[in-house]
Amino acid sequence: MMLMYSLNTRVALAIRVFGLVLVSWTVLGSTPGPASAGRGLVIAVLLAVGVVGWVIWSWQSYARRTVSGDLFVLSAAGGLLVAAAPSAAGSAFAFVAIATAGFRLEFRQAVAVAVLGMLTVALGVLIYDQAAIEVLAYGLGFIAVLLAGANGRQVAGRAEEAELLLAQVQRSREEQLRAARLEESARIAREIHDVLAHALAGLTIQLEATSSLLEGGAERSVVLERLRRAHALAREGLEETRRAVGVLRSEGLAVPEALEALVAEYRFSSSSAAASLELVGVSSRLEGPTALAVVRVAQEALTNVRKHALGASVQVVLEVGTAASGAVVLRVCDGGCPRTDGHAGAPSLAGSGGGYGLRGMRERAEILGGSLTAGPEGDGWRVELRLPLALAERDSDVVPAGES
DSSP states (O other), X not given: OHHHHHSOHHHHHHHHHHHHHHHHHHHHTSSSOOOSSHHHHHHHHHHHXXXXXXXXXXXSOTTOOSOOHHHHHHHHHHHHHHHHSSSGGGHHHHHHHHHHHHHHSOHHHHHHHHHHHHHHHHHHHHHTTOOTHHHHHHHHHHXXXXXXXXXXXXXXXXXXXXXXXXXXXXXXXXXXXXHHHHHHHHHHHHHHHHHHHHHHHHHHHHHHHHXXXXXXXXXXXXXXXXXHHHHHHHHHHHHHHHHHHHHXXXXXXXXXXXXXXXXHHHHHHTTSOOEEEEEESEESSBOHHHHHHHHHHXXXXXXXXXXXXXXXXXXXXXXXXXXXXXXXXXXXXXXXXXXXXXXXXXXXXXXXXXXXXXXXXXXXXXXXXXXXXXXXXXXEEEEEEEEOGGGTBSSSOEEOOEEO
């Protein structure tokens, strides 16, 4: 039965037609055969009913899952022909109906078709005084065919479920790949924003300061120093880009050295403003994603200070696994009250952001299971990053607490 349902529709229809012709030819050639009276008339009527049922069954949709009269007609006609006709070929009607019912219908409904076939066999045996053993033999045959059809139905159902599961797995894999691509795109976008925002903010400050000095008639040596610093910032921007590419390739990052460089750069770009760095229990190298988040958040926070409070005093504190926090904590606080030192850098930078810096910092923290808070504190601003300690340390080298 499963083989029939797996064949091409035209091939399966041709086989069914051939089977009907073979059964009909065998019944017609039996003795006694179909006639216009007596037992022959019964055989003729049952054969005609079976043929009609077989034709209807042949045209039924393979996907049909409801009870249909053609199966009951075939089962009854085949059961009666078992006793009425001397040839056993008529039983094919009942066997086909029961096997189809087992494959196509719920088991309880298929049992009803098989029971009808058994009852009609028993009725025919009683009418034509046949041996009672035929009822038992055909009954066992009907049960075997019914179970085979039901088993085929279960196998086909499992195959359909497997196909659906495979399709779901494929869709899930595509969604995972899509999510991974989006996550990687967001990661690259954060890196580009952080690197460019930091480098360009520093360059803009130096160029604005240089322009102010030129307009004020400053000495040539002072202007050249500012230009040299602008060139140095450009080179540092390129180096930072190379470091960002290395981090994207999962290479290590020295956090203390990176923070010291950021603080020193802030001092120089903000006219030697007071800026301090405090490291408490900090490993010489931290875990890649955690290290990157710490450096990028510090970089973005200092860039924002230069944008909105150029010249303000800044304190950067990094704690790793202290008794008070038990986590990786980075705090960047500025004292407010900016000193613009007589040039227009600060006002022009204040509106240069697109609002992506704070969002990028929060995204970094959330991806690593941490949090980021930012808001006013006194006259200034405070940014605090907290990350789980479990991801923090790559090795056991600890730098003693100190201040630079």
